[in-house]
Amino acid sequence: MMTKYNRRTVLKASAAFAGASTLGFPAIVSGQTDKIKIGHLTPLTGFLGALGAYAQLGLKMAEEEINKSGGVMGRQLDIVSEDSVNPATAATKAQRMLEQDGAAFLMGEINSASAVTIMQVAARNKRFYLQIGARSDALRGKNCNRYTFHVDIPSHVMVYAVGKALVRDNMMRGKKFYTLTADYIFGHDLASAARTFFKENGGEVIGDELVATDVTEFSPFLLKIRQAKPDVVCSNLAGNQVTTLIKQYAEFGLPYPIVGFNLNTADAWAAGEGNLSGTWPTVWYHTLDVPASKTFVENFTKKYGKPPENHAWIEYISLKIMAQAMSETKSTDTEKLIAYFEKEAKFDILKARPGYFRSWDHQLTQEAYPFTVRPKGQAKDKWDFLALGQAVPGANESLEVLSVPKEQNTCVM
């Protein structure tokens, strides 16, 4: 055991390794067939990694279905799907996919910060990008560009879906809110949409803390919340941070109701029954009572042994959207695809109403839903403890009522 080496060398080298390990270990998964190549990026590691894993399952299922039924224009789809890791790596990989892998266009993402950099790559290369799962308003606002179309609901729609439910339940006017906000573009956007909603509907924000995305321990924040004695605690966090917050909130047993403007079902499931409470927004849930949606859930569950999460659903419909667009335009050409989407063509998204991309901000216009937690003992299985609320906007309202009016949107193509 006698060795001769310098303590400093050991420390320096191990510090470098420990630093590198915080970046996460990238996971790589890729498709096999050839013909129409598609570049796909999604976070598979980090605080959004679990969502990205579901995203890949949904995408893969759609790819297999399309290829089995003869592909698009008689050509098979070949998707290269990789871990986006972080915004800088996402951009590098996107560029490589277009330049070296021969991808016709780009798809994917959940992390809003990575989506921004991929959008820049798409614009620089003048290539089509279907931005699937990132929800920051800024992507459809001041950061928008004409090469990118957005599938998931933007921040302000999520705030609206939950906010309306809170107004209805008398949990808004005159109430004091304490918010915890994820410290990156998505969280900032969500918080600003929330502030606007609170202001318009008589809610008061008495505290708003920015939380770094690598925080896994919320107890100091919970102690601060208790000192402030709010009426309602509100989460503007993302990914598995919401799960951790919910669990620790239940652990401390604070008496204030907790709600949030962002929660993905995988993160809700991870919290476990008995920990989650409150009202949250969602873009889709596997119990949605629409025949096409039920068929999808059935097939997915048969294939993977668990129900699909909202990111599995959204990737599935996104590839179907691209397949429809390519078939209709008989092309993978960016300009032709943009023209097709900008015509506001209708797409079946497995919901009661079809969706369409608005021509001036490229946002998919669709229904959203609030959801709440079922009373104890009413869940059929461990995935069923959430109860889906009525779709917003209601069946008799225009899908446009949820959107920021054109004159307030800062998007310039």
Place this chain on the structure above:
Amino acid sequence: MQFVFLLEQIVNGLVLGGYYLLIALGLSLIFSVGGVVNLAHGAFYALGAYISVEITKLLGFGPAVVLSPIAVALLGILFERFLLRRFYAADPILSLLVTFGLAMIAEQLIRIIWGAAPLSVIMPAVFKGSVFIGDFLFSRYRLLLLAIVIAVLASIWLLLHKASFGRVVRAGIQKPDMVAALGIRLQPYMTAIVMLGVGMAALGGALFAPITIVHPAMGAEVLTVAFVVVVIGGLGSFWGVVISALLVGVVRGITIHFIPAAGEASMYVLMFLILLFRPRGLLGERIEKFET
């Protein structure tokens, strides 16, 4: 009023420090005796959490907290016998590479076996909620955590300072050649130290599973903090690591109280300041074998 709030944060920080300590102490021990910075330490923490999820399903939470560290400690024997042992005398870069590689393999294996989606352990209802002492609030579960950490710490201290086992280990840290000359083989002791170290990390994982989420990258997350704690405390020092872990926990709590956004940065600033004035860490011992 303000004082009570601050006191809450300090006590809470101490508990958090105790949890960091479970992971950092093993890291420090393995380095002091074997000269290996075990970058796979976080993986054992993650395994502890995952195994406790499985055992909780079968036998309940209590047995999981006991059995999961034992299972991981047994794995530690294989780890020491077939991997670490080859690198005690080698260039430290090699052991760093090997343990870093092992950490990556472990993370991907976890992803393959249990999936990327986070799992959860539901804690027994008795531990949910808080204890009030006047206006002073404390999480019941964390009190339990604190008690366990203190018990583990006391046992380790007794083992290292009052038992013959500890005398050999401490002599082995400073003068391995002399220990060998006395006819004592250090290898079984090294196996025991690794078992103890990774077992403690697994205990940390099992104890923290109910209040955080169990996910594949949890090991990589905790390793950074544990490493910072060891560096601040100083290598080879039991009390250095203890003080440093508590300090990191408390400083983080107080920082979040006053400047929430700087909470995660606080421990790095602390490390920077301490290394500026005490390059060897708070109570770092001079270990001759690490000097050229």
